[in-house]
């Protein structure tokens with residue numbers, strides 16, 4: 001049974017261009033990348049894009065502090081982000097920037113569509129204004145005393161001491177983080193998207209199912225959040241900001257800019273457009289309202305609000321297609337604590353890469369990731385033991401105990417598995433309880449289904465049960481003993497050829513997680529890039545393989561100390 005080729009577009013959230021990537025960004029990219037690679041291995045057309053989210057006040061102010069233009073800052077950050085993502089083997093078709101002509105055009109186009117649909121209204125509102133710096137202040141740029149507990153230096157939206165939430169104008173003795181001046185209230189005209197009218201549409205949308213596999217649009221926990229928000233009533237959404245602002249100016253206005261969260265998700269379209277134009281792919285096939293392709297967004301739980309409310313409402317009102325599903329993940333914690341600079345639990349992507357193998361982290365994340373929204377903890381001791389004892393001690397060990405003999409005694413040529421070996425090879429391929437049927441419980445099917453549902457932790461457990469079967473076979477046949485007996489050469493050839501084939505099958509199952517390792521195995525085996533369906537076949541007797549070399553190093557926590565930055569300045 002072959003399924004038709006699907007056309008899929010996958011995105012990760014666009015990281016802000018005002019700082020380095022950290023391991024929280026990496027876990028999202030790895031989660032999405034494993035999914036994308038799995039779909040591609042199955043032969044589907046799966047495009048994968050992201051971009052830097054470059055607009056807004058923080059980028060503008062940081063550039064100013066560093067004596068640069070925002071354009072210079074975002075170009076530097078983009079270089080670093082792209083290099084980090086590449087080092088973790090994140091296989092984007094395009095990692096773009098929201099400060100790009102495609103994004104400007106698509107943002108303007110979307111805005112015009114929203115205007116034509118009668119969804120844009122304007123209204124004068126009062127906001128806190130910095131009279132020294134001459135700018136309106138976003139909530140995060142106003143501090144003062146908490147109106148509930150009087151704690152000092154609290155942000156304009158919530159108190160970190162007592163947990164109270166409030167609006168910035170309620171702060172006692174407020175001051176601007178930019179200039180220190182006391183802010184004043186000042187009126188200004190703003191543009192709003194009519195989100196309040198979209199509640200019935202959103203409620204239908206969230207309760208619908210993803211047309212392709214019948215799964216839900218949002219995971220249960222995310223759908224519950226949605227229910228809360230919809231139940232509480234939706235307010236119109238302020239999509240404009242006053243100058244000075246780094247972003248796209250709103251057509252037909254002077255000194256009004258699109259709020260960064262309007263053009264950021266449009267950045268998904270823009271990044272795809274840039275790639276599609278170069279690759280000769282039809283943009284409209286993926287984004288027109290009647291598109292039959294699939295669209296999935298991977299995001300963290302903190303930005304669900306934007307992806308479950310604003311974004312579908314915008315797409316719908318503007319006459320574009322909607323996402324099939326939004327896949328939300330929890331937050332990465334380090335040693336059970338929130339990643340924080342002051343606690344020394346903040347780890348940048350680069351700090352990790354300076355000390356450790358990116359595939360160790362990909363594998364570790366895979367052993368912890370699942371389809372729900374719970375937080376995930378990183379602990380270096382746990383990472384080291386999983387990599388050393390499972391990945392290297394069990395999986396790589398299959399190759400270490402078989403490949404060398406093929407080179408040494410058989411001129412690098414594979415033989416055929418013995419008659420009794422075939423059932424072991426099939427157990428590794430299809431699972432211990434496989435009864436010869438083309439059943440859904442067959443291991444390759446089970447693992448595929450787990451990858452598709454983002455249940456990577458369960459997929460790793462299934463795969464390692466197969467790894468255990470392979471090791472059981474090798475322990476039972478003891479190739480190292482056979483090698484000592486010249487009369488057992490033929491048997492040694494059968495056993496090692498079986499083990500090499502087992503290793504090849506297991507490499508296919510792990511390939512979405514360990515793409516670089518799989519590439520090295522393919523080179524070693526002198527074969528073409530492995531696809532998912534190749535797990536059903538074996539290498540021919542007589543096939544020549546290369547000379548064995550070590551495929552992966554162990555994690556040594558004594559050599560490399562876990563990186564984490566000291567308390568922030």
Ligand code: MSP
Nearest residue numbers: 013014015016024025053264265299300301331332
């Ligand atoms: N720029 C917005 C997203 C715009 S999407 C149109 C943004 N940027 S971010 O840099 O703050 O976060 C990017 C992604 O990383 C988000 O999905 C966010 O949830 C995720 N993470 C940030 N910190 C995280 C952890 N500690 N753990 C896991 N994911 C985290 O939000």
Ligand code: ZN
Nearest residue numbers: 146149159162
């Ligand atoms: Zn307080």
